[in-house]
Amino acid sequence: MIQRALVLHRWDFQETSLLLDVFTEQNGRVRLIAKGAKRSKSPWRGLAQPFVPVKIEYKGRSDLKTLTLLEQDTQSAQIRLTGNALYSGFYLNELLQRLLPAEAEAQELFQHYWSAIAALSEAKHVEPALRRFEWQLLEHLGAAFDWYHDADTGQPLKDLEYCYFVPDHGLVSTPRHKDDKAYPVNDIERIADWDISDEHRLKQLKWIMREALHVYLGDKPLRSRELFQQRRK
Structure with missing residues (x-):
């Protein structure tokens, strides 16, 4: 099955091949061997890299599949990141x-x-x-939380002045520790509506997302x- 994809990462594999971690439209994240992709004349050489919209096909039943088709996705806008x-x-x-x-x-x-x-x-x-x-x-991982209600009591946060974020739990009215960061509820409600044009609210969202993701990323640095x-x- 031919499907759209984007390469997440690539590694050298043996003398002439590449190992690819690819995010595909139909099958999610897959690990592939691109045989001969390092050869100077390989048509895959310039395509097997991050942020290049491609179409792929592969075969195999093991965790490591073999790439059989890699071509540029000409119907998608090209992406240039600098x-x-x-x-x-x-x-x-x-x-x-x-x-x-x-x-x-x-x-x-x-x-x-x-x-x-x-x-x-x-x-x-x-x-x-x-x-x-x-x-x-976070939503895809089933780890999203309610921006409007206390995760402990279920009561609306709107009548409060401040709330606190507990990773893997949600927003609460009572801090767990004395040094927990307090977030103005007014800001939280605007963040929930993606009103993050204000630099301060954008930073608050960054702190919350970092804490929420840390539960799943662990202590290994990015x-x-x-x-x-x-x-x-």
Whole structure:
């Protein structure tokens, strides 16, 4: 079956081949061998890389499949990422590699990812696109939370002045620890409506998303985040 896809990461494999981690439209994330893709005359050489919209086909029953077709997706807009947008794209790719189970159906998330990459290529500021995809990924993982109600009591937060975020649980009216960060409920309600044009609310959303994802990422650092920090020095 030929389907749309984007390469998340690639590694050298033996002398002439590549190992690809690919996000496909129909089958989610798959691991493929692209035989001969490193050869100078291989038509796959310039296509088997991140952020290039492609169509692929593969075969095999093991966890490691064999790529049989790789061609440019001429019906999709070409994506060009540079600077902060490029490092942000690497970040999204690493999130998918770390958190998306192999060969799990993720058609809606694929569309969200495609939209996020396209937004990064066009936007002057990358943060809104990153935050939106992080939330969409949490929804896909079944880890989304209610922005409007206390996760402990179910009571509306709207009558409160501040609330607190508990990872893997949600927003609550009572902090768990004395140093928990307090979020103004008015800001939380606007964030829930994706009113994040204000820099302060955008930072608040970033903190919440980072805490929410940390539960699933664990303590292993994100390589893409380290590279971005090095670039800014």
